[in-house]
Amino acid sequence: MIKNIIAWFEHKAFGVCEWMGNKLGIKSTKIRMYFIYLSFFTFGSPIIIYLIMAFILEHKNYFKPFYTKKRPSVWDID
Numbered sequence: 001m002i003k004n005i006i007a008w009f010e011h012k013a014f015g016v017c018e019w020m021g022n023k024l025g026i027k028s029t030k031i032r033m034y035f036i037y038l039s040f041f042t043f044g045s046p047i048i049i050y051l052i053m054a055f056i057l058e059h060k061n062y063f064k065p066f067y068t069k070k071r072p073s074v075w076d077i078d
Contacts, residue, residue: 015057016050016053016054016057017031017032017035019057020053035047035050
């Protein structure tokens, strides 16, 4: 039962910590603990940052064309 709950949170809870851990090369459990500790010390402001990051990660296909430029191929140059 507990393993199912843990697996659900790790897979369904937006994946923000896992994504950040992969980008930074840090274990996602450490990042989760940092979010928890910072939430206690700053009265919940990292939760707002977490939700913003979750929104961006869930809709990254909509944001992607705005921040990436497509380089022309060598074969496209006339």
